[in-house]
Structure formats: structure tokens, C-alpha cells
Amino acid sequence: MSRYWSDVVHRLTPYVPGEQPRIEGLVKLNTNECPYGPSEAVLAAMAAQTGEALRLYPDPQSSALREAIAAHHGLKPAQVFVGNGSDEVLAHAFLALLKHEAPLLHPDISYSFYPVYAKLYGIQTRELPLAEDFGIRVDDYLAIAREGGAGGIIFPNPNAPTGMVLPRAEIRRLLEGVPDAPVVIDEAYVDFGGESAAALIDHYPQLLVTRTLSKSRALAGLRVGYALGDPALIEALIRVKDSFNSYPLDRVAVAGAVASMQDEAWFAATCARIVATRERLGAALADRGFQVLPSAANFVFARHPGHAGAALAAALREHKVLVRQFPRPTRIADFLRISVGTEAQTDVLLAALDRVLAAA
Ligand code: PMP
Secondary structure: OOHHHHHHHHHOOOOOOOOOOOOOOOEEOOOOOOOOOOOHHHHHHHHOOOOHHHHOOOOOOOHHHHHHHHHHHOOOHHHEEEEOHHHHHHHHHHHHHOOOOOOEEEEOOOOOHHHHHHHHOOOOEEEEOOOOOOOOOHHHHHHHHHOOOOOEEEEEOOOOOOOOOOOHHHHHHHHHHOOOOOEEEEOOOHHHOOOOOHHHOOOOOOEEEEEEOOOOOOOOOOOOEEEEEOHHHHHHHHHHHHHOOOOOOOHHHHHHHHHHHHOHHHHHHHHHHHHHHHHHHHHHHHHOOOEEOOOOOOEEEEEOOOOOHHHHHHHHHHOOEEOEOOOOOHHHOOEEEEEOOOHHHHHHHHHHHHHHHHHO
């Protein structure tokens, strides 16, 4: 292959998602899906769109959903952008907002999709190591930005796969010090105990907050995500979307997502249930000798001092329990990222772990 084509192929290195195997009886704790089904109100609203209504194109602006999301956050619809999952929203944000003359800063341990988008769109990146305790060091970002070295900043909060939270006061400090580069806070997991930056939107025009309905609203299969930001940033995202002539969401997805944003009772109860199981899981892992990072997400990140991460993940798989292990960076290779399942799935996981640890 010529150098040109090998460069093209390199630029298009895809993201490697968590496995979605079809193995019967598998306890699937590897992709942070919600272990409970969506609310009845969501299912009914979607069913109502699957008959005669399908004849009609959806609203290209998804206005009903933007209004429902705005109402939920106490913002205006002009501050809301919607897309097919937050991955698509992030893709548009990379294309529309990030600068090209300086690198995009992100933690060395964070969502592995960011470098994929950056490569695709020809955006340079600079990875900043997390602190010893796996926290994000705002001062590192501020120092680089002061020298004009930040074309943008992105990280998940809570971070993935650590689950750890950066307090809102620290995000505010970051925004104060980086006034003229986009700062994207990916809040895919914020509903499980993080501190949202959504309340800062009105004060910082460089801030974009992304969210998903995949985790806390049990709609990973529907593909709905959104961004909150200054109307100018949102308009830029809409222009990118329109340049692809793409409808952001279909009728069924809009109906389900609107119903979900309005079903506060289901949402609150489901988040509380998952948080309670997460606390039980974290304590049970600690009892078994694991180091467990403090999680505000719907997963825990934990390592056992006596076991290599890859071997432990493989042994659990033998017991039909699937968890995620990241070989790189090597600093986290011995950690397992375990999604919070139902109480019954947690029982199965812990029983499997006991057998694996006893056998070793
Ligand atoms: N951000 C982070 C940090 C994630 O872990 C995920 C889920 N893999 C996403 C965004 C994307 O979620 P979705 O596209 O399902 O909205």
C-alpha cells in the first residue's frame, strides 16, 4: 500500500466498542447499559408512532424534544442540540467547534472515542496524565491554555472508565482560565451522582455539556443524546448536522425521548436503585480485597492486588459474566470496569468472583 493510502487507513482507525455477544444466560456488565427496561410511558409513546404516523417525515429540528430537554434543565430550546446518541453529538462538536491550530487536550485515561474523532477530523490531541489518585488536574490544563496551547478541552465527568467526579467548582475554575477555547464536558454518567456543569451554561459561552439517554434512561437502543450550550455553539452544531442533510432523530425516537424526559418519577427511582446497587457492589468488592475507585457512575472501576486484570476478566467470562478490561494505558490494565447490574446479576457476579478468587 502506498504511503498515502496507509495514512488514510490510519486516520480511519475505528473505535473498538464493548462486545455485544449473543451468549445465552450471559450476565452482561461490560457496556454500562441500564439493567432495567425503559418506563411504560416511553414504550406507550413510541408505540403510538409506529402506525400511520410513520408515513410522515420527522420534524427536522426535533423541536418537541428540544423543548422537553430545555424544560428539564430550566434552559431555552435554543440552548439544546439533539443527535443519535451522544457519540453523534460529540462527532458534530469535534467538527464544528474544535480549533485546528492547537491540540485538543484530554486526559490520558478517558473515553477512547475522543482520539478516534480527532484523528478522523485531523485535529491534533494532547493527552494529560491523570493524577496518582486518578483525578483530573485542572492546573495542568490551565497552564497549557495560558500559553495558547489548547484548541479545546474535553473529558467525561464523571470520568470514564474511572467513575470519578471533578467538582463543579473545579470546572468553573477551568472555564475561568480558558475563556476562548471550547470546553466540552461529557456528562454521559452524571445522573448517578456527578456534579453537572449544565447550570454554568448561561455564564460560559465556551462550554458545551453533552448528555445521553443511553444510561440513566435505559434507551441505549434508541440512540438519543444531546448537548447543552450557548445558542451560538448550538447553532454551529445544527449547521454541521444540516450540512450532512441528516435528520437527527426519527419519529419513534423523538416520541420515546420526550416521554422519557417527562417521566421524572421513573428516572429518579431508577437512578436511586442503580446507586444503591453500586454502593453494595463497591463494598462487596472491597471486602474481597479489591481497590475500588470512588464511583459516581453506573459502573465501578476496581483492581485486585493479587490478580492481573486480563486473567480475571477471562476467568469471569468462563462463568458467563462479562466485564470490561482496558489493556492500555498499562496503568489501568489490572482494573476491571464493572457495570452496575440488577441485584440478581450482582449476586451472580460476586458468586463467580468468589469461585475465581478461590481457584487462583
Ligand atoms: N461518553 C461516554 C463517556 C461514554 O462512555 C459513552 C458510552 N459508551 C458515550 C459518551 C456515548 O453514549 P451514547 O452514544 O450511547 O449516547
